[in-house]
Amino acid sequence: xxGALVRRELRLSLRRGSSIVLPLAFMALFVLLxxxxxxxxxxxxxxxxxxxxxxxxxxxxxxxLYQPDQSSGALAQLHLAGVGSGSIAxxxxxxxxxxxxxxxxxxxxxxxxLLGMSGTQIAGTVLSLxxxxxxxxxxxxxxxxxxxxxRGGAVLSVLxxxxxxxxxxxxxxxxxESYPALGLGAVxxxxxxxxxxxxxxxGGPATVAAISANRGPA
Amino acid sequence: MLxxxxxxxxFIRLASWLAPVLGISAGVALALxxxxxxxxxxDAEHGETVRIMYVHVPAAWSAMAAYTGIAVASLISFVWRHxxxxxxxxxxxxxxxxxxxxxxxxGSLWGKADWGTYWQWDGRMxxxxxxxxxxxxxxxIWQVVDDRKRAxxxxxxxAMIGWINIPIIKFSVDWWNSLHQDATVSxxxxxxxxxxxxxxLMTMALAxxxxxxxxxxxGMQAEVAAMRRARRPAPVATATIEAI
Amino acid sequence: xxxxxxxxxxxxxxxSRGGQPLVAGLNVEVSGGEALWLTGANGVGKTTLLxxxxxxxxxxxxxxxxxxxxxxxxxxxxxxxxxxxxxxxDGLTLGEELSxxxxxxxxxxxxxxxxxxxxxxxxxxxxxxxxxxxxxxRLGLACLMAAAKPAWLMDEPLAGLDAEGRALVERCVSEHIxxxxxxxxxxxxxxxxxxxxxxxxxxxA
Numbered sequence: 067x068x069g070a071l072v073r074r075e076l077r078l079s080l081r082r083g084s085s086i087v088l089p090l091a092f093m094a095l096f097v098l099l100x101x102x103x104x105x106x107x108x109x110x111x112x113x114x115x116x117x118x119x120x121x122x123x124x125x126x127x128x129x130x131l132y133q134p135d136q137s138s139g140a141l142a143q144l145h146l147a148g149v150g151s152g153s154i155a156x157x158x159x160x161x162x163x164x165x166x167x168x169x170x171x172x173x174x175x176x177x178x179x180l181l182g183m184s185g186t187q188i189a190g191t192v193l194s195l196x197x198x199x200x201x202x203x204x205x206x207x208x209x210x211x212x213x214x215x216x217r218g219g220a221v222l223s224v225l226x227x228x229x230x231x232x233x234x235x236x237x238x239x240x241x242x243e244s245y246p247a248l249g250l251g252a253v254x255x256x257x258x259x260x261x262x263x264x265x266x267x268x269g270g271p272a273t274v275a276a277i278s279a280n281r282g283p284a
Numbered sequence: 285m286l287x288x289x290x291x292x293x294x295f296i297r298l299a300s301w302l303a304p305v306l307g308i309s310a311g312v313a314l315a316l317x318x319x320x321x322x323x324x325x326x327d328a329e330h331g332e333t334v335r336i337m338y339v340h341v342p343a344a345w346s347a348m349a350a351y352t353g354i355a356v357a358s359l360i361s362f363v364w365r366h367x368x369x370x371x372x373x374x375x376x377x378x379x380x381x382x383x384x385x386x387x388x389x390x391g392s393l394w395g396k397a398d399w400g401t402y403w404q405w406d407g408r409m410x411x412x413x414x415x416x417x418x419x420x421x422x423x424x425i426w427q428v429v430d431d432r433k434r435a436x437x438x439x440x441x442x443a444m445i446g447w448i449n450i451p452i453i454k455f456s457v458d459w460w461n462s463l464h465q466d467a468t469v470s471x472x473x474x475x476x477x478x479x480x481x482x483x484x485l486m487t488m489a490l491a492x493x494x495x496x497x498x499x500x501x502x503g504m505q506a507e508v509a510a511m512r513r514a515r516r517p518a519p520v521a522t523a524t525i526e527a528i
Numbered sequence: 529x530x531x532x533x534x535x536x537x538x539x540x541x542x543x544s545r546g547g548q549p550l551v552a553g554l555n556v557e558v559s560g561g562e563a564l565w566l567t568g569a570n571g572v573g574k575t576t577l578l579x580x581x582x583x584x585x586x587x588x589x590x591x592x593x594x595x596x597x598x599x600x601x602x603x604x605x606x607x608x609x610x611x612x613x614x615x616x617x618d619g620l621t622l623g624e625e626l627s628x629x630x631x632x633x634x635x636x637x638x639x640x641x642x643x644x645x646x647x648x649x650x651x652x653x654x655x656x657x658x659x660x661x662x663x664x665x666r667l668g669l670a671c672l673m674a675a676a677k678p679a680w681l682m683d684e685p686l687a688g689l690d691a692e693g694r695a696l697v698e699r700c701v702s703e704h705i706x707x708x709x710x711x712x713x714x715x716x717x718x719x720x721x722x723x724x725x726x727x728x729x730x731x732x733a
Contacts, residue, residue: 070631074620081619140615142584146604147632147675208445212438216428226421226442229414230449233456240460261452268448272441275362279437282584430546433586519542519549521572521731525556528565528726 067149068157075161085130089123089166090173096122097177107182113191113242116178117235120170120195124206127166128223131158131207132214132277141214141281151277155270159207167199190245197255198238200262204269205230211276215284234261292508295368299505306498313491320484327481333397334481336390342489343387344412346496348450350380351415353500354422355447358440367511368504370436373443374426375503379496381419388412407458414453418446534560534606534678534710535595536581542589543576550576551731552589558710560678563701563721566714568731574714575612577731578681581712582609596678608675612683614668616656622663623652626670635674646670647696661688669697673704680704680711686719 079085096119104111135141144154171192178188209227213219241254317338327334357373360366391409392402403409422442429435477485535557542552550573558564566574579585580592583603594601616625627639635642643649646666659667665688672680685697698720701711705724713719719726 067632070628074624074628077624078617078619134617135615138615138617139611139613140617142582142609142611143615143629143671144632145584146582146607146609146677147629148604149632208441212425212442213428215434219428222421222424222428225417225424229418229421229453230445232414233449233452236456236460240463264452268445272445275441276438279434279441282434283579514547517549519544519552520733521551521568523551523554523556524730524732526728526730528728 068153068160071149071153071157072161072164075158076164079161079165085127086165086169089126090169092123092126093119093170093173094177097180101180107180109182109184109187112178112181112183112187113194114239115181116174116191117195117238117242119177120167120174121202121231121235123170124166124202125224125227127162128206128210128227129220131162131210132280133210133219136214136280137284139283141277142283145278145281151274151281152270154277155207155211155273159203159273162206163199163203167195167203171195171199184246186246187242191242193245193250194238194242194255194258197241198234198258198262201234201258201265202231204262204265204273205234207273208269208276211273211280214276215280215282217284230265234258234265237261292368295504296508299501303498303501303505306494306501310491310494310498313487313494317484317487317491320487324480324484330398333394336394336397337481338484338488340387340390340394341485342492343383343390344408345489346492347380347384347387347412347415349493350376350383350496351419351443351447351450354380354443358443361436362440362444365436367436368508370440371504371507372500373439375500375507376496377419377423377426378503379499381416381423383492383496384412384416384419388416405461405464407454407461410457410461411450411454414457415450418450422446533595533597534708535593536679536710536712537593537595538581538590539593540590541577541580541587541592543573543580544588545573545576549588554590556729558712558727560708560710561705561725563705563711563713563719563724563726565719565726565728566712566731567716567728569733572731572733574731575683578609578683578712578714582607582681584609594679606677607679607681608672608677609681610668610672610683610685612687614664614671616659616664616667618655618657620656621652622648622654622656622659622667625656626652626667626674629671630674633671633675635676637674642670642674645673645700647693662690662693665689666693666696669700673700678709680709680713682711682713682715684715685713686715686717 097115100115101107132141141154145151174192174195175188178191183191205227209223209230212226213223216222237254237258241252241258244252244254321335321338326332354373354376357369357376361369361373388409391412395404396402422439425439425442426435429438537557538554541554543550556564566577568574576585580587581603594603594606596606615629622643623639626642630637630639630642639652640649643652646669648663648666648670665685669685672682680701686694689697694717701713701719702721702724705711705721
């Protein structure tokens with residue numbers, strides 16, 4: 067069942083290519099602007115900027131996570147068809163990760179070169195995004211699901227998710243920065259992994275509860 | 285026991301005498317606390333500015349306490365779907381946010397006087413600022429979601445996740461701060477505080493708690509009254525069943 | 529089909545929309561093999577009543593009970609709901625959309641048969657975005673049949689359809705009810721169901 071839901075999501079994203087291209091273009095533009103504003107290559111700021119770009123482009127995608135299926139009544143129909151909110155949440159999260167986080171991960175090394183980052187710095191940043199990615203997705207899911215029935219709820223979703231994302235952002239950047247010296251064994255990586263697990267444990271049930279509260283018409 | 289206190293009728297009777305009692309005792313405690321604050325001696329290290337502490341520290345405490353109250357009430361509302369619990373949580377939000385803002389403003393004034401800067405990326409200050417954003421998000425949900433029952437569910441979910449995250453935010457900001465900031469000038473904390481400073485602090489803490497309780501009582505009274513007043517008008521349609 | 533023991537019972541229902549009360553004290557019972565036609569002016573609460581029957585909103589007051597085979601059921605167990613607007617998303621084709629809902633409902637019929645059944649044969653590659661209102665209605669009907677539930681809740685199933693399409697819907701509903709199903713149909717247009725036991729619930733302002 068989750069497979070069918072994921073395929074539908076992926077199809078919708080790929081058909082409307084902009085939903086994959088947009089976060090990528092946004093991230094590239096963000097790095098470009100940062101480079102210009104901060105005076106050229108600033109490798110020491112690289113991990114922070116890339117994490118910021120990844121976070122912002124995920125927030126950019128919040129609106130299309132649940133809102134279209136809420137307003138078209140698909141969430142209600144899935145419920146009546148006996149599909150649990152848990153499967154919906156899992157499928158949406160997987161598809162969201164594949165269409166936003168994965169392209170960003172693939173693009174991050176190229177953007178890192180723009181910032182003049184070294185090979186180990188790039189590896190550290192990409193690895194920290196992989197480890198912290200589940201937390202980003204989990205909190206994005208909750209805040210998107212909470213306000214999917216509200217017109218223009220996306221701005222408020224960003225406001226709701228930002229405080230939750232702060233620890234992830236802090237330890238993501240710390241982990242990326244500690245990688246060249248300490249590798250994957252750095253305590254920051256372990257904390258980041260812990261944050262991701264916690265975010266899944268917390269965000270999963272909360273997303274399910276929010277979907278159940280929101281499946282009726284607005 | 286829960287249902288005993290959760291009955292709106294009983295609540296109205298309770299609130300009708302408890303609210304004035306809370307209001308008056310809050311006023312008395314506040315007056316006493318302010319008098320004590322000015323009667324206490326200046327601090328050796330901080331001088332006269334230590335008096336800001338009597339406003340600042342209890343504000344931060346009650347901001348946290350109010351949010352904990354919201355989280356507990358939200359849990360009750362989420363599990364038992366009791367309307368009084370979500371009215372309680374909702375009524376705590378505005379006073380709680382006000383306390384948070386007060387503690388930020390006084391903290392920053394104190395910082396200016398003591399550290400020479402309005403803002404330190406200090407673990408405590410930063411997490412209180414984040415708490416303010418959590419409050420704003422929580423209140424915004426009540427604001428934008430029209431359907432009352434749905435708003436109660438969504439606000440409760442938000443409050444609970446936010447509450448679990450507060451210690452994590454504090455921990456991560458502390459960690460970040462220890463790496464990126466020069467050690468902040470130590471501020472006087474409650475433990476080990478000499479009695480002449482502790483007395484006004486404790487009185488003020490009591491006064492704030494009573495004040496908060498009074499605000500919540502008044503807020504809940506107003507909400508319950510508004511719900512009664514909004515006794516719905518007659519339905520617009522009548523239904524008849526006919527054979528075809 | 530669950531047979532004639534299927535029952536929908538509304539007891540003392542009060543409904544409101546956006547804080548505006550619509551109807552109160554509504555009692556009605558519908559059983560398998562029977563249709564209930566909801567009619568009334570715009571905004572009088574037909575859709576709200578359907579949503580409540582589908583369990584998607586809670587009534588302000590009263591109880592809505594579904595019963596099949598002698599035991600209580602949830603709406604999701606027995607009911608399928610064809611909303612005024614279908615769940616389809618622009619960007620997919622008709623075939624992808626319908627086979628997704630078939631898959632979700634566990635429907636084993638061939639996609640071509642489902643499409644042919646609602647007069648959309650050979651159109652599986654048409655993008656959903658390019659469908660007319662009437663074609664979307666037909667897609668909704670196909671999803672409803674694919675859901676294979678004994679109770680059909682239909683919101684304006686005849687709107688936007690040509691004469692042939694209206695006849696199609698009426699034929700499908702009749703067949704469904706003859707097979708022991710139940711239907712609650714909100715519609716402005718009269719629903720002609722010859723030979724079917726049907727009642728009319730008029731909501732009047």
